[in-house]
Amino acid sequence: MANARKKKRADIPARDRILEAATRLFTQRPFDEISAEDIAREAGVAHGLTFHYFGSKAKLYEEISQAAADRLDRIHLQATLAGSAPEKLRSFLVAHMEEVHRRRVDYVFHSRGGGTAAIQDIWERSRSHGIRLVLGFYGVTAPSLELAVATRAWLGYFDELVLAWVQGQITNKAAIVEMAFRLFPVAVANAELLGEKNLPSV
Template structure:
């Protein structure tokens, strides 16, 4: 293998292709973060990535294909928020996760809009990506609270709560963050507590007293005094 003047081995064709793909994906995330799908041109993304227009189609097949990969990347980052070292009390952990969720969506307003309105119209793959992200967040929440996330009533009410959290987040972002983030987190914690109580109403054999109490305590803690 030839060694250039820098002393580093030259990249292989596969490595160069992977690097180009990564630049395109990063540029797509950046563009779709700040503008709706229909307002972003493939040429803009290619130019930002320093490559030719046709290379986008080589790697992703279409603008939609690139958009879906960008959504998957954002979903992956969003999922990371809910993977934490569980050495803190549940109330602290959940409050911290919701705070990071708000911050993430504030930094990615275009995807916050997609989260609520389904991306490209009613595109089923777009919806599937976000449904998986919501399910993952609810699974982590249940694990932190010591609940069985497969319980039908919990799946039902927490799924509804996830939609409510997304809508609150979007409206908050679009309002220019009119309320302090800590108070929004308080509201979301109480929304989740209500979802647990709703699940117990559907399934009287489900005991959520302790778990709901954790959420109410979290809302009355770090943020409740603001």
């Protein structure tokens, strides 16, 4: 049985094995605590292959982060395919929390500014995708700067609550969802103070 597992593993291309191993490790420990040697050992490949395929640990982490951001975007979309606008908003919040919890160590790292500028850009694009998706629940397809900024502030509020939750500072998941859900209409309404002329019905 052990030999069969080894053979099956050997059939996976080395690059894919490195990606899979690094993804596992980065969900368990912070980026700075994982070495290229750790990744190679976990993948069962020669140490030099990590640099051969990715150039550096940072570049490998960028590829993993892009895959994680793409996955989060898909989860947001899939969770909100059906229902009324308020139902979609709740589904978005719940799905976001569940996915963040799955990769909470990495989430804390990049949310606190960890990683390269490229890493921050990856998550900024994902955040922008989330903003457009949420506003789309309410029929907004081309949000103004004012409305986008107000929604970004709301999402930042939610992210801070989620960070406290994944770090064990807050344990009531349902309360976090409810707080973010109730604040969204307030944030949108207050976009008027920034100069928004066409507030959506929320």
